[in-house]
Amino acid sequence: xxxxxxxxxxxxxxxxxxxxxxxxxxLLLGLFFNSLISYGISDIxxxxxxxxxxxxxxIIPILTMRSMAEDKKNGTEVLLLTSPVRVTEIVxxxxxxxxxxxxxxxxxxxxxxxxxxxxxxxxxMLIISSYLGYILIGAVYISxxxxxxxxxxxxxxxxxxxxxxxxxxxxxxxxxxxxxGFLSKAFLWxxxxxxxxxxxKGIIDLTSIVFMISYAAVFVFxxxxxxxxxxxxxx
Amino acid sequence: xxxxxxxxxxxxxxxxxxxxGRDYMIEIQNLTKEYGRIxxxxxxxxxxxxxxxxxxxxxxxxxxxxxxxxxxxxISSTSGVVKIAxxxxxxxPVEVKKHIGYLPEHPPLYLDMTVNEYLDFCANLKALPLKxxxxxxxxxxxxxxxxxxxxxxxxxxxxxxxxxxGLAQALVGSPEVLILDEPTVGLDPKxxxxxxxxxxxxxxxxxxxxxxxxxxxxxxxCDRVIIINKGKIAAIDTPDNLSKTLTDFSRFTVTIxxxxxxxxxxxxxxxxxxxxxxxxxxxxNEYSYIVEADKDKDVRKPLFNQLAQxxxxxxxxxxxxxxxxxxxxxLTTNEEKEAI
Numbered sequence: 274x275x276x277x278x279x280x281x282x283x284x285x286x287x288x289x290x291x292x293x294x295x296x297x298x299x300l301l302l303g304l305f306f307n308s309l310i311s312y313g314i315s316d317i318x319x320x321x322x323x324x325x326x327x328x329x330x331x332i333i334p335i336l337t338m339r340s341m342a343e344d345k346k347n348g349t350e351v352l353l354l355t356s357p358v359r360v361t362e363i364v365x366x367x368x369x370x371x372x373x374x375x376x377x378x379x380x381x382x383x384x385x386x387x388x389x390x391x392x393x394x395x396x397x398m399l400i401i402s403s404y405l406g407y408i409l410i411g412a413v414y415i416s417x418x419x420x421x422x423x424x425x426x427x428x429x430x431x432x433x434x435x436x437x438x439x440x441x442x443x444x445x446x447x448x449x450x451x452x453x454g455f456l457s458k459a460f461l462w463x464x465x466x467x468x469x470x471x472x473x474k475g476i477i478d479l480t481s482i483v484f485m486i487s488y489a490a491v492f493v494f495x496x497x498x499x500x501x502x503x504x505x506x507x508x
Numbered sequence: 509x510x511x512x513x514x515x516x517x518x519x520x521x522x523x524x525x526x527x528x529g530r531d532y533m534i535e536i537q538n539l540t541k542e543y544g545r546i547x548x549x550x551x552x553x554x555x556x557x558x559x560x561x562x563x564x565x566x567x568x569x570x571x572x573x574x575x576x577x578x579x580x581x582x583i584s585s586t587s588g589v590v591k592i593a594x595x596x597x598x599x600x601p602v603e604v605k606k607h608i609g610y611l612p613e614h615p616p617l618y619l620d621m622t623v624n625e626y627l628d629f630c631a632n633l634k635a636l637p638l639k640x641x642x643x644x645x646x647x648x649x650x651x652x653x654x655x656x657x658x659x660x661x662x663x664x665x666x667x668x669x670x671x672x673x674g675l676a677q678a679l680v681g682s683p684e685v686l687i688l689d690e691p692t693v694g695l696d697p698k699x700x701x702x703x704x705x706x707x708x709x710x711x712x713x714x715x716x717x718x719x720x721x722x723x724x725x726x727x728x729x730c731d732r733v734i735i736i737n738k739g740k741i742a743a744i745d746t747p748d749n750l751s752k753t754l755t756d757f758s759r760f761t762v763t764i765x766x767x768x769x770x771x772x773x774x775x776x777x778x779x780x781x782x783x784x785x786x787x788x789x790x791x792x793n794e795y796s797y798i799v800e801a802d803k804d805k806d807v808r809k810p811l812f813n814q815l816a817q818x819x820x821x822x823x824x825x826x827x828x829x830x831x832x833x834x835x836x837x838x839l840t841t842n843e844e845k846e847a848i
Contacts, residue, residue: 348614
């Protein structure tokens with residue numbers, strides 16, 4: 274698992290993709306930050322992190338589109354699947370490679386809270402809780418992206434599938450208002466955004482943490498199933 | 509002996525007993541892979557001994573790659589048993605894969621890595637201890653002659669070198685079984701000879717299955733050949749035996765000076781000649797003929813004597829034994845006729 278993770282992580286930085294993504298990300302964050310400051314919003318950091326997580330809708334599909342699809346296209350999938358490693362390890366290796374790039378981006382974004390800390394007296398716990406929520410929701414989106422990438426060998430299609438599915442997951446709570454009773458409850462229960470907003474308000478709830486991690490685990494598991502199923506296919 | 513496994517179970521059994529008592533490195537029983545209605549591999553059974561080089565021969569789409577993909581655990585079979593080093597690939601996939609080095613049809617290379625990085629990654633994947641790998645890596649790179657390109661990005665290498673890197677990848681960890689899918693495809697003639705010699709040398713330590721649709725390659729390298737067609741085994745034997753068995757008449761061309769009708773008359777009257785055909789007119793009064801005779805009779809001596817008596821000199825005589833290529837064509841086209 275570590276071998277695959279290391280290779281994939283390095284491959285992000287061997288190609289321009291990681292630099293372009295981080296550059297674009299930092300540029301947009303700078304613009305957000307600038308406008309938030311000029312509006313003089315009081316809870317500047319939690320507002321800022323909420324914007325960051327909105328941005329993930331664009332960032333994560335680009336980050337994860339190649340993770341499985343590229344191996345399929347280049348034929349290197351054969352190498353991985355005929356090596357003495359389990360499919361779960363392959364998928365986890367790929368997942369954590371993307372997750373680590375995401376962490377690098379997150380670390381780069383810490384410069385903005387740092388400015389606020391130097392210039393004023395923000396609530397440190399609120400910053401920590403916002404960032405925790407941000408990392409968790411990122412972990413979920415990445416699992417969606419990796420899953421989408423396992424469905425096709427075309428990276429563009431993978432990116433579109435993950436963009437659409439991240440969008441759906443973000444707005445599933447909104448769908449709940451169209452229904453009543455059981456369906457509404459079900460939609461609200463699987464809604465990820467409400468739980469995320471708790472973190473953003475400074476509430477760190479263990480069940481929410483478990484919920485988010487389980488969410489990611491489900492899609493990692495589904496990715497494993499997709500790859501296994503292909504090997505057993507009759508068509 | 510030519511045994512047609514799928515049609516004649518008795519011959520299959522007798523073939524098995526020839527090897528009974530030995531340890532098989534690879535055992536395959538009744539392997540079938542279906543894609544919808546199409547049977548890509550249809551009830552194939554064979555065994556490979558330790559240290560044997562087995563050739564897999566067949567036209568494109570015969571099921572060679574599918575069989576190899578199943579052997580290496582890349583895809584699963586619909587039914588049948590595959591055992592490598594005594595272990596079932598479905599029951600114990602991770603353990604079995606430790607014993608296999610696989611070079612697929614398209615070498616599975618990461619183009620954005622250098623040769624060094626790539627091989628290190630493969631060693632990592634196979635979880636080799638670092639010390640063991642360091643000493644082995646040097647040997648492997650020297651063996652396939654890629655030491656001087658080890659710091660270059662794989663995407664900048666030529667096709668031949670990519671193929672070598674792919675082969676090096678299969679050798680990482682020195683697995684007992686090597687499965688090579690068309691290892692010489694896309695190489696220039698010099699490289700092909702190099703790779704063939706390399707495979708022969710590897711055959712001393714490893715058990716090798718190699719596929720090809722190039723016949724001379726298989727007959728030059730392999731101890732035994734399986735001819736596969738439409739997912740079924742058409743024949744399995746040593747290359748020599750395959751040629752012998754199918755050559756049930758001896759054939760040769762002969763060039764003779766003399767008027768065609770007279771010469772023909774003499775040849776066809778020789779006892780044992782089954783078939784005579786006039787080939788090319790080479791010069792005035794000089795023709796080549798294709799002669800087929802019964803296998804147990806050597807007609808060359810009476811041919812010489814009688815022609816000499818009449819004063820028609822033999823200028824050239826050349827054997828036309830069936831090559832593996834003829835056998836291959838004969839077997840694979842026969843199947844087609846049966847199907848119709």
